[in-house]
Amino acid sequence: MFAVIKTGGKQYNVAENDELKIEKIEGNVGDTVTFDQVLLVGGEGAPVIGAPVVEGASVAAEIVNQGRGRKIIIFKKRRRQNSRRRNGHRQYLTTVKITEILTDGKKTSAKKAAPKKEAKAEAPADAAAPLFTAPEGDKDDLKKISGVGPVLEGKLNALGITKFEQIVNFSADDIAKVDEVLNFKGRIERDDWIAQAKELAGK
Structure with a gap:
């Protein structure tokens, strides 16, 4: 059928x-x-x-x-x-x-009720895990990047992003990961964060 x-x-x-x-x-x-x-x-x-x-x-x-x-x-x-x-x-x-x-x-027919709870239990653990290892030293003021406010800066810090240098060295995979976790819909590339971070880092 x-x-x-x-x-x-x-x-x-x-x-x-x-x-x-x-x-x-x-x-x-x-x-x-x-x-x-x-x-x-x-x-x-x-x-x-x-x-x-x-x-x-x-x-x-x-x-x-x-x-x-x-x-x-x-x-x-x-x-x-x-x-x-x-x-x-x-x-x-x-x-x-x-x-x-x-x-x-x-x-x-309600066959697959059990996997629901497992999926819900696993989701928060993945969401809380940082994507990057934050470098030592004082944090940079990420709010200087266009479109980044205090709330978004806090979310970036929670992912382990604390310095302009990290954004300068973002690979395509790194951008895709951050984009997916924070639901950016292409904001990093659209606002050219890498070029902004280079300028703010003095490169």
Whole structure:
């Protein structure tokens, strides 16, 4: 049996045990989600086409992973002196595994309740762990970087970022880690923190 579902403004052809990446939906790893917008069901006799959805049909899936897609660079340049903008974007994605295709108003069987608690218990420990080893000595005033206020400075310090020198030496992986933890959406590259940190560090 297969079905065509709609989520995140896109349509997907799915069957049981299929894994697919879709636009982010709320939930923890191990949670069961239900897609009610089923446009077509087939595989047993003649396919049933919805108008616009198939009445009483739904598709159940288990969340396998919450992550992000590959980085896309958006570069804009006009015929003006120094008129250029470079932004990065990484789309938030949810990986789900299709567990059941239900028809005639049947309910989802609650199979995977146990992993929920494990996922919730592990999340705070990962969030609290610093990403970097803070260097010795007095902290630099990170608020001098454009867009960084006292609250954001505190979050950066909690991640182990206390000096301009660390930002100057950021690799692409370091930027991606900070971007993901603090949900920056490309702010480090958009505001050119590395160039600002170089200037503030006197380099």
